[in-house]
Amino acid sequence: MAVMSKSRIIGAIEIGTAKVAVLIGEITDRRSLSIVGMGQCSSRGVIKGEVVDFKAASDCAHAAILEAENRAGVRIEGVYLSQTGGHLSGFRNEASVTVSAADNRVSYEDTERVKTLAKEKQIPPERTIIHHIRRPFRLDGRLERNPVHLEGRRLEVGYWTVHGHASKVSDHIHVINGFSLHVDDIILSSLASGVMVTTQEERQHGVLVLDIGRGTTDFALYQEGHCYVAGVIPVGGDHLTNDLSIGLRLTASQAETLKLRFGSGVLQCRDRSQRVWLNGDLSIGDRQVSRYSIERILALRVSELFEVVRKALGANYVQENLGAGVVLTGGTSRLPMIDRAAQEVFKVPVRLGENPGWAHEELKQPEYATVLGLLNYGLNFQGENDSEPVRKSGLLGIFKTLVGA
Numbered sequence: 001m002a003v004m005s006k007s008r009i010i011g012a013i014e015i016g017t018a019k020v021a022v023l024i025g026e027i028t029d030r031r032s033l034s035i036v037g038m039g040q041c042s043s044r045g046v047i048k049g050e051v052v053d054f055k056a057a058s059d060c061a062h063a064a065i066l067e068a069e070n071r072a073g074v075r076i077e078g079v080y081l082s083q084t085g086g087h088l089s090g091f092r093n094e095a096s097v098t099v100s101a102a103d104n105r106v107s108y109e110d111t112e113r114v115k116t117l118a119k120e121k122q123i124p125p126e127r128t129i130i131h132h133i134r135r136p137f138r139l140d141g142r143l144e145r146n147p148v149h150l151e152g153r154r155l156e157v158g159y160w161t162v163h164g165h166a167s168k169v170s171d172h173i174h175v176i177n178g179f180s181l182h183v184d185d186i187i188l189s190s191l192a193s194g195v196m197v198t199t200q201e202e203r204q205h206g207v208l209v210l211d212i213g214r215g216t217t218d219f220a221l222y223q224e225g226h227c228y229v230a231g232v233i234p235v236g237g238d239h240l241t242n243d244l245s246i247g248l249r250l251t252a253s254q255a256e257t258l259k260l261r262f263g264s265g266v267l268q269c270r271d272r273s274q275r276v277w278l279n280g281d282l283s284i285g286d287r288q289v290s291r292y293s294i295e296r297i298l299a300l301r302v303s304e305l306f307e308v309v310r311k312a313l314g315a316n317y318v319q320e321n322l323g324a325g326v327v328l329t330g331g332t333s334r335l336p337m338i339d340r341a342a343q344e345v346f347k348v349p350v351r352l353g354e355n356p357g358w359a360h361e362e363l364k365q366p367e368y369a370t371v372l373g374l375l376n377y378g379l380n381f382q383g384e385n386d387s388e389p390v391r392k393s394g395l396l397g398i399f400k401t402l403v404g405a
Helices: 054-072 108-118 166-177 189-197 200-205 237-248 252-262 291-316 338-346 366-380
Strands: 007-015 019-028 033-042 078-083 089-098 127-134 137-139 142-144 154-165 183-188 207-212 217-223 226-233 275-277 288-290 326-329 350-352
Touching (some): 019 366, 033 054, 033 366, 054 166, 078 189, 108 154, 183 189, 183 366, 189 207, 189 217, 207 291, 217 291, 237 291
Parallel strands (some): 078 183
Antiparallel strands (some): 019 033, 089 154, 137 142, 217 226
16 A cells, blocks of 8 residues: 655745745655745835834735635645844854864764854844854864764864844744744745855855845855855845935836836946936926936946945955855846946856746746745755754744754
């Protein structure tokens, strides 16, 4: 008699500044994933990735969840929720131990001891850990993916620890809990999208992923196959629109339209007399606007955004360590010539990220990289560093995911 395969229904939910996106995946005991439902809603009550109007954000999220469940014909059993926002910060912490065995063979206990020491740094009580992202082990100075049973004297490991304001993280969780759903894990947006638009080979050679959304830019820097640094800059596509609105004395909707129709990441127009129509329908209030001014304003802001990211990376950014260059994703990465603008700042090759070939056609756009990445985490229960997530209640009931634990 054949044994029926077991399956679990999980939801991937991104509560972003532009949209709330929900994907439903069915995971079988054979470790395969099928996307069975999708829902989305234009975001309300969220600014720069943070919930500012709980009811509006909840109504929008619940509408997207209902749409996805209705299309799938199933109920979500557990949620993988993305996290972004300017309140997130990160720091590096390292530790080393002397190998305890007389024959200098590294034991499992040695690896656990050094990892515990490397995660001991305290954070303020109003903050909560989102991720401990482990870097490779070093045994007597040489990199080792798994040092157990190898011979050496000094074992080292480091973590990049991402933490956020507890109440802001809790707001996102309560939005989901309000729909009687359980949040299994919180995943940093940049980690979710990063594994979708890069290959393991690129992460091994070194690559910087920038997920440029409407309200934030999430970044993840990979080296030696591991994420070394991850964070968030509270600047995104809305800031480009706002600069156009102020500089050209337009409404926000008019500025957004011009950005989409005539925007560019670099200044291409050299004819300062060239004009474009605001609406193009000769209606009342329609007028001409300088194309040169549109491109110049956007080019300055885009360049500034990349400069801010580079400054945030600080000494972690080394051109020679980025063999695979920079990969751009997120909705704002669709701005024409934005890859050239990035190349001028980072001085390495830049390409636009592409979502995996298995993604459905309606999920090919770069703004879906994060939610696809959440499903990937749900399938594997962790990031790429062979770790088990720790699902335990923390401050305000926040689940602390230990990537690379």
